[in-house]
Amino acid sequence: MRIVHRIGALWRALFRSARIDADLADEMRFHVEREVQANIARGMAPDAALRAARLTFGSIDAVREQSRDERPGAFVRQLVRDLRFGGRLLAKSPVFALSAVAIVALGIGSATAVFSVVYGVMLRPLAFRQPDRLVTIWLDHGTGRAFPTAADAAELRRLQGVFDDVAIIRSSTNLNLVVGEQPRRLLGARVSPNLFSVLGVSPSLGRAFTRQEDQPGEDRVVVLSDALWRAVFAADPSIVGRQVQIQGAMYTVVGVMPPEFHYPLSEVEAWTPAVLEPGELTRETTNNYRVVARLHAGVTLEQARRDVATLAQRLARTYKSNERSSITVSSVLEDAVGEVRATLTLLLAAVSFLLLIACVNLSNLFGARATSRSGEFAIRLALGASRPRLAVQAIAESLPVLALGGVVGVLLAQWVVSAFVAAAPPGVPRIDSIALSVPVIGYSIALLALTGIATSLSSAAQAWRSDFTTITKDANRSSTAGRGRTLARRIGVVTQVAFALPLLVAASLLVRSAINVSRVELGFHPDHVATWSFEVSRNKYATDQAIADYYARLLGAAQAVPGVEHAAIVNRIPLGGNQTNTVQFENATGTTEGQTDIDSRTVSSDYFATLGVRLVDGRLFTDRDDAAAPTVAIIDDRVARAVWPGETALGKRLRIAGRGWATVVGVVGHVRAVTLEVDPRPQIYWSYRQWTQNRAVLAVRTGIDPRSLFAPVIRAVHTVDAEQPLYDVRTMRDVVDVSQAQRRLTTLLMIGFGGLSLLLAAVGIYGVVAYGVTGRMREFGIRVALGSTRAEVTGLVMRQGTSMAIVGALIGIALALTAAELMSNLVYGVAPRDIVSLAGATLVLMLVVMAASYIPARRAASVDPALALRAE
């Protein structure tokens, strides 16, 4: 009750102030009238009565003043007055106000934008029950992480008291969904029925899979994503129990997941049960699965890692496929973040540096303003203002700047973030959780408060140290009074240079890396190649033979399109995903270390001509390499040299688990197949007629613009099968470019941040040097009069700027060297402590600094000694 009463009083005092004043005035008027009447009643003359009444009452204004001061919220009203005053001061110097607002907006805006991405991707908890208890489990054959097999997952499930449950997910597949007449390609995941219970998410409609639904015959059930349910089935609540046609077979819809559920990829639209093939649990056939598990209550990640490591050793002893393999356990969040962690950490560090530079810059700007107001402060002090009041007034000017800059910055960030989400480079995980959420806004407000404190300190200190005596002194003329202030400003400049340099170094490292990546030997020629991806329905083309024949007919149709020079089928194009297998070599004479985890591709005979892959030795596939013929393989020259050094690989034999021995008939050039930057595995090619897969990419080489073939080839495919959906229609050049989009964006951002920091540092140096010059014009006049040359004066001034820059650059180099680890995962073909980038960045910085101090130096040198002396 008491609190409510107080709040009511405060509210009235703040917003009903005029009303209270009017009431009080009326009340006091009544008092006086009543006194007058009483006086008349006592026998006084009317005007004497009025005078007497006024005399007893005293000053009405004084009462009102006292009443106002005693009212709650006096401090707030004071502040509002100061803010208005600050606003008026700013309005008088719009250029200063605008540049200060721009600096705040850029600093806060870039920090907010980057942090909202960092928060959405790296920090925001995943939409699962107790997501910190979820782990993903990987095998490592010494060539990076690989998916375990179903047999490995079964071993993990048998570990006592480590995991509550273990779920497996087959790599996502393209499914052909037919609703009505329309075929639609969708991305589906085949999962163990317990996936939803392991993740702790229930369908929003219907049910999850039952334990029996991974048995053959029971598996024709599907769970839909919320997005698919809305897009294709118009959010029909009676969808559960309905039959839909997927891959030519009828599936029953059993459930719909909630909108925020995405797993294992955000694009997955439907989940079907994964049915194990016979022999998978006994390791006779192998498929690879993503494995996700929930830790048993009370089990830490370290404990799980220890137990799993023991298991890995046992498996390595027991099974040939697990030789030299270790098992890694990582948190699901860490896993979801993946490779962008390094980029995001770098960008977050970069915006923090940028914001720091902006703060120092603002602090210097406002400090200089406060200095120019020192006369005003002295007068106020003399008139009785307290020092705290002066300090508040000095800060008042920065508050509107901060508020406006903060709002503009957050709006800017909102715009940038939505643009980024709309056009993000591929490979940014959790893109749908990136937004200006409450924690992000909280972070920005905290940053703004810190910026405010940093900015206000110098001006508040300036006002606090005000002195009556400064009224009588011309502050500009004295060279000693400002020593402390000048030192603070110089430290500011040194700080800006020191923090700008690492940003420039990072930018130049990324530029050099991008150049190196663009020079990477691809192993194929991406120009003049167009590609179409598709998925063949096993229900329509039941046997490998039928699929292979279908491919042959498609190739024939594509070949007939005018302009097509070569046409080929491959299960995955380079840089378009990969399939890995463990290979065993017969009679290896060299090392098989690092060669057994291979990249497999099944191709048609013209594949190498279409992509422009070089034949080194032997022959390519022919149409006679079919299911009836002996199995053949083509390997790349890297594995050929490693495994059979100094002799020909032709005629040698190799095999992958679950398939028979194959004879090497050809050796081709190595291709950058996974990414341009990481090249972990050797490559082995198989004839599509001997190992037929349902996922395929049709690729053609042409002499004309490959885009002009997009539509004609689709028409040609539809003459063979009118129901065949095609997707990811791209040129090979686009595939290569897109694989670099993330690097390009990071590089551009760092160039932007580096450029901004350079600009701020230059403005900072210019400001301080120019200020120094203004104060020393008389001195320069005397120097010139005594015979100094213009060049000497210019040099004198420039040395001032350059000396600050040198100190800053030295600190900056130390900072860049310390922070180099941040770059170690992002550079390519250049060391994180690359001397060229370091020297280049320092040189650019010094040149800009010298240019910034040259302008005031010129002004100093052009001083007219007569004028400067006469100004006395």
Next chain:
Amino acid sequence: MTKPTDLVQGTLDLLILRTIATDPLHGWAIAQRIQYLSKDVLQVNQGSLYPALQRLERQGWITADWGVSETNRRARFYRLTAAGRRRLQQERADWDRLSAAISLVMRTA
């Protein structure tokens, strides 16, 4: 006429609370009543009366309503709230104890 005694702030609050304990009064009447009851010894300085009234109102001990005065004019009438009544009792007890103690000292010393 002797010089009116200056009132300590707390004392003025107590007097106001006591004056309006029986029925609502406007500002002028409160001043008059205090002067009359103290036989002209206590003259309330109007400069401190109105701020005191506002203070008491803010603390929730008294509330004011606009009413019509004995001269047929709009005036603000102050009256005690329940909290103000409790406050008055407490202040009064404190005052009694204090004044008794002071007069005891004065008489015997």
